[in-house]
Amino acid sequence: MSKFVFLIPLLPFVGFLINGLGRNFLSRMLVNIIGCGVLIASFVISILVFREVSAPGFTASAIDYFNFIKAGGLDIKASFLVDQLSALFLLVITGIGSLIHVYSTAYMKEETAPHYARYFAYLNLFVFSMLLLVLGSNFVVMFIGWEGVGLCSYLLIGYWFGNASYNNAAKKAFVMNRIGDLGFLLAIFWMLSQFGSIAYADVFTKASTAPVAVLTGITILLFVGAMGKSAQIPLYTWLPDAMAGPTPVSALIHAATMVTAGIYMIARSNVMFSLAPISQHLIAIIGISTALLAATIALKQNDIKKVLAYSTVSQLGLMFLALGVGAYTAGVFHVMTHAFFKALLFLGAGSVIHAMHHEQDIKKMGGLGKKLPITHITFLIGCLAIAGIPPFAGFFSKDEILIAALGKSPILYALGIMTSVMTAFYMFRLYFLTFSGTFRGSEEQAHHVHESPLAMTFPLMVLALLSVVGGWVGIPALFVKDAHLLAAYLSPVLTSQTAEGHHLSHSTEWTLMGILLAFILLAILFSKKLFGKQFKGENTTEGVPGFLANKWYVDEIYDAIIVRPINGLAAFFSKIIENKIIDGLVNGVGKGVQFSARQMRLLQSGQVGSYILIMMVSIILFFIFQLFWKL
Template identity: 60%
Template sequence: MTIEQLIWLVPLLPLLGFVINGLGRNSLSKGLVGIIGSGVILASFIISVVIFFSLQGDTQKSHEVFLFDWISAGTLHIPLSFLIDPLSSIMLLIITGIGFLIHLYSTSYMHNDEGFGKFFSYLNLFVFFMLLLVLGSNYIVMFIGWEGVGLCSYLLIGFWYTNTAYASAAKKAFVMNRIGDLGFLLGVFLMFNFFGSVEFSKIFPQAANMLPGNNTLVLITILLFIGACGKSAQLPLFTWLPDAMAGPTPVSALIHAATMVTAGIYMIARSSVLFDLAPLTQHIIAIVGITTALIAAIIALTQTDIKKVLAYSTVSQLGYMFLGLGVGAYTGSFFHVLTHAFFKALLFLGAGSVIHAMHHEQDMRHMGGLRKKLPVTFLTMMIGTIAIAGLPPFSGFFSKDEILANAYQYSPILWGVGVLTAFLTSFYMFRMMFLTFSGNYRGTHHEESHVHESPKAMTIPLIILAILAAIGGAINIPHVFGGNEWLAHWLSPVVAQHELDLTHSTEFTLMGVSVVAAIIALLYAYTRYVKGARVPVADEAPRSALAKLSYNKFYLDEIYDFIITKPLDAFSRFFYRIIDTKFIDGIVNGLGWSTNEASKGVRLLQSGNVGFYIFMMVFGIIALLAYTFYYI
């Protein structure tokens, strides 16, 4: 079986799962739904593995598979076709692999939910669209997946739709994504105008021959970056992601941590040829990335909801990835996508396990001392936390340091802010761990007796992900440590590569600084929350100005509400009540009214007096005669 014959099965299977589970959501038993839902993803994963290894043995590193003509109008032809190359083959593995683990986890996590069948059908649909996103051989097929995952995100955030706040969060996510999507679409139009095609295989070779700094390329890349900002939750469009935590926790793990939110990075890495030629855009990306990383990290410091902490941490890590893209470390960013997928999925699933044990309590102020009750969850989450904090030799260390080293080469200031963010990251992550797992239980005794470790279906994915989070760094060990940078070599046919031009001693120094920063943060968190046993204050308690700013998310939602939502609503009412009803309709009705009024005046001439009529007639004839005599 060749790649071409297998590839269409990969997205088809989840689609099939969606259809079966969707139609049978009320008639199939929960067990069957779970088996079908997870089974199709497992099958896709197995096929993806086969594809990955056959691609490794293949001399031809990119295969295009044409399915059918989708849209054609004039010179525009958009086929529905797939592209298999090193980049997409790795993405396939992540999506289906982690996707399967999360499906497995969900069979247990969602077991008591009445929307079980619906949940699995949505999850399968999401995987389908995500696969379409990474498999598309042109920007439009990518866009189908791009918007499709947005739809699934909408459906799953609003899964418990009877809660109005959840439904609003879903809507917010969709709309904010749409803002980015408009940028994406405009970028695609510009590309079509400029290159005459939307196919990767036609655009990139043409772009490769262009000079850096081409204005059109800069515009294209900026528009694409706006799209990525929406999907990957960067400033100023990131506020939807924390709200998206309204969805069930497996959804947060799969969609809002491991896969969908990294679509923006995937897209930029895919288009790295274009971005490499637009230094201005790269500059913007780096600045937006690092700013987002810092702001999100600051916000995460004071959050008390366990999922909100992880959500802001995700935004912050995504900011890191954009920093990497901006400074040209495409491989480094993609590496971080991989490791982040492992440890963030792990952390979310772990948080889900905690929430499950706590009977849907998410506030860390009510937790504490769960280490004994949930040993597996604690251990695996600890591995995840160490990985995200960037402590060696866990996976996060390698990927984060590759980005930071590249940032240092680009500009030491970026590196400095990056290390500061790493310090904050380490602090808030350990804060979360200590608040949750150490100390004494802060709820009632009755509640405590109900806390128990999660079933196997939930812990096994945790353990697998913990192993990956621990050793995942091995796929791209840098030369400094005598590694061979396997990932960089693997991606080199697709993604632009830049050699790091730093001496080994500089590299070691940089690593040392960031590791020391992370350890200091760890110790500080330890003294504060374990030794000092401090607990975050209640919502309404007074805070210092900075803490207030952080706790209230820099008031970004309020600011957006004030400068965008409110004025638009005011305009809406103004347009409707004044312009439409009063002005335009007023003109139309005014025409009718003035005709009426004029006739009221004119009809008085019809006095009914025959003498007057005759007089007017004679007068008229004389006037006509006079006119005839004098003017003709």
């Protein structure tokens, strides 16, 4: 099957070309068939590849296609690596991608013809880039995909380019990603100079020979790249703004796939990270801080997509915590389950927004449960999954992360529990405000609220099913011995450092799990009490709540300490350097030429005699030079 691997990214690319070039004359039906068809075909091939990879006795090997860069000793090949990790990501990307494409056909119905095709072209291009990212067998191919998804993210956030603030959001996302990408790029160069190659196989086998300081430097730079792409402190502020894009885009790019690229990258280079404990500590600290910060902000947001966005940032933080404590399997596991339930929640939110005619403020919703039954049930499943209620998917992955964190440090564990409890609270706040109580919108909206078409509800149902059963591939040893299928599956790729986590006695684990569950249930009940019946408004202006509602004023701080000084500097350059010095130089040269020309013109007296005299003198001088200086 591996000889067809190249088709997996190629098909979306072909779809992008057809839809992008034919956007003016392809019919809507044709765009749907091409846009969704290529992805479903990729998905089918991915399943076949996955079957092959998961068969016993499979050994991963890079498939070379052509030389990308070959100069001297440098040899970078365009080649793909299909192993357990990339096959898993292939499934997630193409699977969820297909569902979201199908969903989009209904969600984007109101768009006019060329824009509709443009949307699908971008979406296909995104999937192509993402597949390139996970399939590459060296860091350069990964970087190409990495940049590609950044570009598509920019294009799709600014999809409605008529709106200036959306464009600003797109720019913000792009610039912040760029900062991270610089780190990634530097890491690539460093690896190149240290190991002489950037193919995974070479780098990882040589990693143990490199000094720890170098490895620490490389891994921190890689992590800077991951910070940008996966929205970690301090580069996370673009993700909430990225909600300006269409909701399916938020589901696909900014929840399920692109933002997990950083986790994929670190999991992929786990060999290096395991050798650099300082980087790991940094990752764990940044991860848990991001998780906590975003969770607190999410408590007070009123935009349905903003809540989900901060929740995504928070969950990504948890994933980085897992990577930081060495539980790579748990991190990847959470990527997978999070992809399921967060895509579900975003698509559910999209369904609500669709029904409410693009109203996103949850203060104006309420009581939608009866009118949108399918959305209601699936959204509830999503909330339960993210809150970590057994037996939903989120429970297993989150529990694994927390246990691994406990293995490293009780503080990380405690903070992780705080995050989980807050997650449960704000998700159910969102759920109750949206679906229960009474409707708070206008009469007209109430009249028009309707369940979404099948093209939208079908992906919801599939994702809801996955959110229920998705976690069962990673049942901890606590329940059933040797039932952690995912860990067994990924073991050839990911080194396991979590062995010490299992030293805890089973009774301790049971206790901890029970306490955690109790806290989460309490949080849910508390939020039901607050928001379940009647919404009385919240304090969002003063004190701690106001502080949280304003997102810790991080945007304002960035504005003050980075944006303003740079603007000031730019103004200085444009006013002083540009106007005075550079223009002065240019004008000065012009003036100098004019002035000297005015002086030189005096020589052109029109007196033939003086001309001849000058000629004579010059001839004499030439002779003198020729004779006596022997030039």
